[in-house]
Amino acid sequence: MSVFIKNFMRYRFLLVELIKKGVKLKYRRSYLGIIWTLLEPLLTTIVLTVIFGSLLNRGDSTAYPVYILSGRLLYSFFSSGTNTSMKSIRTNAGMIKKVYVPKYMYPLSSVIYNYVIFLISLLVLAAVSVFLGVFPTWRIFIIVIPLFILLILTVGVGMILSTMAVFFRDLEYLWSVALMLIMYSSAIFYYVEDITRNSPNKEILFHANPLYCCIAVFRDALFGQPIEWGLCLYAAGFSVISLIVGVVLFYKKQDKFILYI
Amino acid sequence: MTMAKPVLEVENVSMQFNLSKEKVDNLKEYIIKSLRGQISYNEFWALSDVSFSLNKGDRLGILGMNGAGKSTLLKVIAGVLKATKGSVKTRGKIVPLLELGAGFDKQYTGAENIYLYGSVLGYSKTFINEKYDEIVEFSELGDFINVPIKNYSSGMKARLGFAIATVVDPEILILDEVLAVGDAKFRKKSEAKIQSMFDKGVTVLFVSHSLKQVKRICNKAMILDHGKLLSFGDIEPISKQYRQMLDA
Numbered sequence: 001m002s003v004f005i006k007n008f009m010r011y012r013f014l015l016v017e018l019i020k021k022g023v024k025l026k027y028r029r030s031y032l033g034i035i036w037t038l039l040e041p042l043l044t045t046i047v048l049t050v051i052f053g054s055l056l057n058r059g060d061s062t063a064y065p066v067y068i069l070s071g072r073l074l075y076s077f078f079s080s081g082t083n084t085s086m087k088s089i090r091t092n093a094g095m096i097k098k099v100y101v102p103k104y105m106y107p108l109s110s111v112i113y114n115y116v117i118f119l120i121s122l123l124v125l126a127a128v129s130v131f132l133g134v135f136p137t138w139r140i141f142i143i144v145i146p147l148f149i150l151l152i153l154t155v156g157v158g159m160i161l162s163t164m165a166v167f168f169r170d171l172e173y174l175w176s177v178a179l180m181l182i183m184y185s186s187a188i189f190y191y192v193e194d195i196t197r198n199s200p201n202k203e204i205l206f207h208a209n210p211l212y213c214c215i216a217v218f219r220d221a222l223f224g225q226p227i228e229w230g231l232c233l234y235a236a237g238f239s240v241i242s243l244i245v246g247v248v249l250f251y252k253k254q255d256k257f258i259l260y261i
Numbered sequence: 262m263t264m265a266k267p268v269l270e271v272e273n274v275s276m277q278f279n280l281s282k283e284k285v286d287n288l289k290e291y292i293i294k295s296l297r298g299q300i301s302y303n304e305f306w307a308l309s310d311v312s313f314s315l316n317k318g319d320r321l322g323i324l325g326m327n328g329a330g331k332s333t334l335l336k337v338i339a340g341v342l343k344a345t346k347g348s349v350k351t352r353g354k355i356v357p358l359l360e361l362g363a364g365f366d367k368q369y370t371g372a373e374n375i376y377l378y379g380s381v382l383g384y385s386k387t388f389i390n391e392k393y394d395e396i397v398e399f400s401e402l403g404d405f406i407n408v409p410i411k412n413y414s415s416g417m418k419a420r421l422g423f424a425i426a427t428v429v430d431p432e433i434l435i436l437d438e439v440l441a442v443g444d445a446k447f448r449k450k451s452e453a454k455i456q457s458m459f460d461k462g463v464t465v466l467f468v469s470h471s472l473k474q475v476k477r478i479c480n481k482a483m484i485l486d487h488g489k490l491l492s493f494g495d496i497e498p499i500s501k502q503y504r505q506m507l508d509a
């Protein structure tokens with residue numbers, strides 16, 4: 001353990017540099033630069049609000065765009081975080097083959113740089129909420145809990161995927177299908193109550209999805225509603241387990257990476 | 262006589278590769294083939310039971326035919342590959358002068374890459390800040406330092422890589438063939454830089470096919486043959502033996 005910490009301290013600057021690189025390069029080639037982080041979720045929220053607001057007859061509620069935007073931001077962080085960390089070992093194969101660096105730096109930095117971009121994009125959510133009259137209550141402080149759980153979950157899942165993707169190239173396609181399933185069961189643009197009103201036993205479909213649980217608790221805190229602590233606990237447990245599985249799997253297999261990339 | 266601790270200790274290092282007959286790199290094939298019991302490997306030992314140690318200031322030439330395991334040995338020592346069996350102990354900083362600039366990002370400018378590549382080599386931020394001017398000056402890039410690397414010539418990239426990698430005083434230097442970096446003028450400068458490291462007593466691992474170069478640089482040598490350590494010792498007897506092997 002002390003060897004691990006010593007090694008981490010020696011390479012912590014590499015982690016910082018990789019995170020910086022991710023954030024810097026993401027928008028370097030575009031004219032609007034980092035503004036895209038703010039503009040893109042705003043535009044998709046407008047599209048989703050217009051379409052689903054009229055389809056689901058939710059257009060009258062001013063809180064609806066805030067509801068969509070919050071779900072979408074959390075989902076898109078999870079999606080881009082797991083995707084980039086899954087591909088990180090292959091992307092950095094050139095470096096891994098030539099110089100020794102602690103390999104977990106690559107999936108870890110991928111998730112963290114996406115997290116930084118995600119945190120910046122939360123500014124849009126704050127602006128839209130205030131603009132539409134969703135004002136924070138004292139519960140807004142609870143928001144850090146689902147945000148932290150989400151980070152752990154994404155790192156854990158990202159570690160598992162990055163290890164497996166080295167050995168199985170087709171995992172990328174499978175994961176994009178899995179992500180679609182996760183997206184539709186995360187209640188991003190519809191209300192779970194609308195579905196469970198007629199068939200209450202379908203609730204389990206949502207509650208089994210840790211990402212939905214994060215989103216639900218995040219929204220509770222945002223809208224100042226009572227927090228669903230059960231969901232929060234489940235998501236926290238799921239995240240910690242996925243992190244443990246991810247770390248153990250990665251450590252067991254990392255010496256073999258170089259033979260496959 | 263002082264009994265200095267060896268700088269590099271290689272103990273019973275063996276490296277095994279699984280050469281699968283067909284490369285299975287996706288889940289679909291893996292599941293089908295393992296259900297049918299068709300996954301098979303050819304075991305191949307790139308290194309078997311190699312042991313030696315070097316003291317401070319030793320300069321070791323690694324000789325051997327193609328496929329003898331020279332590059333594998335260097336990679337194991339540099340920590341890129343992990344030995345299947347055995348252990349490698351090193352004291353102090355290793356600088357591998359192999360494929361300079363492998364850690365560069367094309368979209369980054371030269372200046373940004375100094376920090377990125379420096380961090381890959383395990384330098385701290387304060388260290389790079391201190392040495393930044395020295396690196397830029399040595400690389401002779403001038404104003405190009407603020408241009409993305411993708412616009413560099415290969416010589417410019419190699420010069421920058423060399424300048425970053427050699428800005429530290431390493432305990433162990435790994436050289437694969439003789440460096441041909443940039444034009445004649447820069448080559449002279451880089452050779453002088455390496456010579457100054459020699460003078461400071463750096464331990465060198467040097468791989469080359471040219472016996473002449475090895476004799477010029479090294480005081481010790483080893484011969485690898487099909488992953489086995491054939492002989493290890495002072496340069497003169499070993500190079501004589503190697504020449505006999507070549508003539509045979």
